[in-house]
Amino acid sequence: MSAENIKTAKAQSNADALAGLKILDLSRVLAGPWCGQLLGDLGAEVIKVESLNSGDDTRAWGPPFLEGESAYFLGCNRNKRGITIDFSSADGKSLLAQLIPKFDVVLENFKTGTLEKWGFNQAWFETHAPMVVRCSITGYGSEGPQAGLPGYDFILQAESGLMSISGSENGEPSKYGVAIVDLATGMMAANAIQAALLARYRTGKGQLVEVSLFDTATALLANVGNSHLATGKDSGRYGNGHPTIVPYTTYRCSDGMIALAVGNDGQFAKLAAYLGNPEWANDERFKTNAARVNNRAVLDEHIKNKISRYSSNELINELRKLGIPIGNVNTVKQALASQQTQAKNMVLNVQHQKIGSFKTLGTPLRMHGTPSSIRYAPPLLGEHTDEILSEYLNLNTEDLSELKNKKVIA
Structure with missing residues (x-):
């Protein structure tokens, strides 16, 4: 200055x-x-x-x-x-x-x-x-x-x-x-x-x-660009999914859509147990993140069928208690009217x-x-x-x- x-x-x-x-x-x-x-x-x-x-x-x-x-x-x-x-x-x-x-x-x-x-x-x-x-x-x-x-x-x-x-x-x-x-x-x-x-x-x-x-x-491009530089392979599209983490996508509950982000094997074991399938955590197709990435389609179908039976509020409340990242897929209107948005003063009057x-x-x-x-x-x-x-x-x-x-x- x-x-x-x-x-x-x-x-x-x-x-x-x-x-x-x-x-x-x-x-x-x-x-x-x-x-x-x-x-x-x-x-x-x-x-x-x-x-x-x-x-x-x-x-x-x-x-x-x-x-x-x-x-x-x-x-x-x-x-x-x-x-x-x-x-x-x-x-x-x-x-x-x-x-x-x-x-x-x-x-x-x-x-x-x-x-x-x-x-x-x-x-x-x-x-x-x-x-x-x-x-x-x-x-x-x-x-x-x-x-x-x-x-x-x-x-x-x-x-x-x-x-x-x-x-x-x-x-x-x-x-x-x-x-x-x-x-x-x-x-x-x-x-x-x-x-x-x-x-x-x-x-x-x-x-x-x-x-x-x-x-x-x-x-x-971040991790996606570095993955190409490491392998020489081009990246595809995964919709709401993640190229290197599974399950990490959106699912439909009985009353709306939620986003679920399982970041490690411990969280996956808790999710599997909550959904009534604790054996998934020891299934060779699913027990590690790398295995889940390779068997993405099969696992996503299993989880989709299970989650469709729950209401979104029920699922969010229970999985958050287990430390599993999950949230509603909100519209902009819903997001800006949320209690968290209000608590953080992210909408102001000028x-x-x-x-x-x-x-x-x-x-x-x-x-x-x-x-x-x-x-x-x-x-x-x-x-x-x-x-x-x-x-x-x-x-x-x-x-x-x-x-x-x-x-x-x-």
Whole structure:
């Protein structure tokens, strides 16, 4: 942090963990905004910069809308103040050049080379903003034959192999229900930014951090990718099942569907005994996890027939007493209304200038010494432009009026 920012952070040392950290968020859509929101939840001051007329693309992604504000945008832009600048103009680029050195982090997800085209290459940062950490989120990074192509979560799920391992066993490849590559990339970026900030304490210098959807999607293959590298075999689809753990899938009870995850042989023996077949635990086909994987179809059929006789609540209550992981397969509505969700404050009411009070998902970041908080609702387009430019660049009313007349800001 700059000396001024460190002073601010010390004054707020009992507040949020990242209090005093200043982030200029030039990103839009999901990966970058998700990163900015995570850092904002931890206390960073995040200034979201949007284009003059339409702003972040997700402002138009709906329905649903709340009083004209898209639920999508509202879900990934809290704890930010917002401004608009036209970067296509010389005056807009000048404002950006003045703003960047005032911040600790610049977060952007333009196509590779966009900032450089505007004159903000790494040499510029080293000369004019050497303490700033620049985080660049792109589709494919700056290397390889696809460098420079725009990145979309859906395409990366397809290209990375993630879709090939999702969906029913005999069905088509399927994408995840949310933009998992975007979300994970945002989390990777938040981690990398904080690592670069820690490194800055040692080196006294900022650095360029590159995070790409391609790299993240590939990394998300995790154990499945490593299994291929170990064997040379391609992975198939297992529906709700697990490639290397059995039983680990969904089953239908008499009144609904449950998810069962038996992680070791001890748990399997308890399950077998509860279902009335203790001999399964000594059956050579089932006594070890490796044997159960090799005899997946037979065992799943046995368990399916047994479980169909139970009600879901009965089965869940009894198996949890035995230490066997099990849960209902909820709809989103059921999940967000659950007692556990309420107890964890994972649905919150936020006060918005235009909407009034609206419900939003809570933050998963639990800091017991420096609690995370929601300080700002997602901003209206350009809501804080005058306020921010006055605060950071000391622009007066006359300066702001001139920029508005030139259509540099709104």
